[in-house]
Amino acid sequence: MRGVRFTRFGGPEVLEVVDLPDPHPGPGQVRIVVRAAGVNPSDWKKRGGLMDEQLPQTLGHEAAGVVDELGEGVADVALGDRVFGFSAEGAAQAELAVLAHYAPIPPSLGFPAAAALPAAVETATRALDQLGVGSGSTLLVNGASGSVGSAAVQLAVACGARVIGTAGSANQDYLWSLGAEPVAHGEGVVERVRALAPDGVDVALDVAGNGVLPELIGLAGGAEHVVTLADVGGAREHGVRFSSGDAGRAVHALAGIGRLVESGRFSLRVARTFPLTEVAQAHRAGENGHVRGKLVLLVG
Template identity: 70%
Template sequence: MKAVQFSRFGGPEVLRIVDLPDPHPRAAEIRIRVRAAGITAGDWKKRQGLMDEELPQTLGYEAAGIVDEIGDDVCGVAVGDRVFGASPYGAAQAELAVLSPWAPIPYSLDYVRAAAIPAAAETAARSLDQLGVTAGSTVLVNGASGSVGSAAVQLAVERGARVIGVGSPGTHDTLRSLGAEPVAYGEGMAERVRAITPSGVDVALDVAGSGVLPELVELAGAPEHVITVADFRGAQQTGVRFSRGDTGRATYALGQVARMAETGRFSVKIGRTFPLAEVAQAHRVGQAGTVRGKLVLFVA
């Protein structure tokens, strides 16, 4: 099969499309013929050598496609089903990918949009769980218009929470459509939040890593009421929790988001798509930060 791989760390130029042996699912896993694979910031961190030192490495956490092989102890899915999910081996940017977990693709979603969901939905749901967000909570999401941020907004609204979404003015109409009360980022952000919720917020989630953790702690009342998924150094300096997948993943979120999407209660914004062979260019665009919305590779 064709797959994205790199044999040295560096910029996008190190990425290659290579021939690798076809993977096969183990127990509790399935294999899909990939139709689309999402790109996350973790992909270029991995490519730069910021994640681990093993070489060579493949890329890709999330994908959507058609089931073509099923491992032992798997039920509720059949060859030919349309599914999306996560690669436990970080090898979803390929013609074939093994998935665990996965969920059926609702008819309201195409492969590209489905492939954009898994990482954002799991990260958002896990963070909301760790913050204890329930009906009646007031939660602030810093970076609310990005893929993880918008997922967090929609999942928090689904739980019955009041959501304050911090983003640029150009995103405010979108944030309102998702159910958030928008607030502009930048100097004076905390004062703008207090203007609409004078007592502050119950909890805050930072997905932007924009250096605002001290302000979020002030608004939420204590470091333990704040989680970041994007500012590891800031978390160390402020005592805020840094959420990562190795503390346990919210795999149930894939099925929940699929059900929400089927009834129009969850949406995902696609920024650009690229063919698998143009993965290097996709990385350049992603790191430049000039495209709003998710970047997705499609596989012919």
């Protein structure tokens, strides 16, 4: 099969699409013919040598496609089914991929939209679970308009929470459409949030990592009520929980997201798609920081 690989660390130019051995599923896993694979910031962090030291490396944590091989004990899907999920080995940007966790693609979604779901949905669900967000909670999401932030907004709204979201002026209407109360980020954000919630918020989620953890702690009434997904150093300095998959992933979210999608209560924007052979261009687009929505590679 053809898949993305790099044999040295560096910029997008180190990425290659090469022949790789066909993978096969283990017990409880499925193999798919990949139709679309998500691109995430972790991809360029890996490519730059910031996450894993070994070489060579493949890329891709999430994909959507058609089941073409079943692992031992798999009885919940059949050959030919459309599924999306997480790669077992971080090698989803390829013609074939083994999924360790998967769910049926919602009927209304195509492969690109389905491939955009797993990482954002899992990350947002994990953070909301850690914060204990539920009906009646008031949640502040810092950086609410990106893929993970907008997923967190919609999941929190769906469970009955009140959500206040920070974003730039161009995304205020988008946040309204998701059910959040938008406020502009930047200087004066605390005052703008308190204008909506004079007593502060119950919990706060930092997706942007833009150095506002002290402000979030003040608004939420303590570091124990704040989770960050993006500020490792700030979390250490201020005693805030940094959420990562190392402590357990919320893979249960995959099974439930289809119901919300089909009810019209959840969607993620696909900003751009690229052929697999243009994976370097996808990295460049993501790293420039001006993409609104998910980047997805099209395979086959």
